[in-house]
Amino acid sequence: MTDATMPTTPEAAQAALQTRIADPDWGGKLLANDPATRSDWENLSKIAAGDAEAIASAKAAKPAAGDPPKTLEQLAAESDAAARSRQVTSLLDTARERFDISPVIEEQLRSGATVTQTEFDAVSKLRAQRMNDPDWSARLLKGDPIAGRESFLMSIVLSSEIKQKEESTT
Known part of the structure; x- marks a missing residue:
């Protein structure tokens, strides 16, 4: 075409x-x-x-003369x-209805910032610990804003692209 x-x-x-x-x-x-x-x-x-x-x-995309x-x-x-x-804006609007979102978190979502493997692994371990904690899981399911915010923040990190290690030139 x-x-x-x-x-x-x-x-x-x-x-x-x-x-x-x-x-x-x-x-x-x-x-x-x-x-x-x-x-x-x-x-x-x-x-x-x-x-x-x-x-x-x-x-808006139509080229100028x-x-x-x-x-x-x-x-x-x-x-x-x-x-x-639009998806990020909708996600942030929904999250703001439930708990506070810092400008740093908003920027990370909007920019699609990457995370290091170390950050990813640490948050993955924290998430496993939280999910295995019956008290925390119960609070999350009851709509506790602190547990909800923690789950939201962990999801951001775990859904982020992982930074590739820069190769050493030495």
Whole structure:
């Protein structure tokens, strides 16, 4: 598919979907779960369905006059980044309803900061200890904000990417 611009109306998105579906190469990539093609399909489907957020995102991504159009990969990356941002915001909003979240924790979530293997191992051990503690587990299940915050913070670390060791040049 050579047309890398995202349509900004439901009608144009529906037409683009029909064109892409008729392209056997594009269809093959979609069936193979190619990330860029999958994102393209999802974005076009949302716009075709009249999703206001998807339409606004497509309009914002449209290149200015004279700029080269964005590639599907660029659009997919921007869409993925926006989706992650929405997920993090939703997660933080839910967490804030239950307990205090520091700005440092918010930044770590938003930036996708990595953790060291040592940090990961220590939190993994702490989590195992907490989960094996019947009093702590009972407090967590009853909605205790301190136990909930601890569980939330442990989950952040354990779901973070682990920093790869830098190779020594000596």
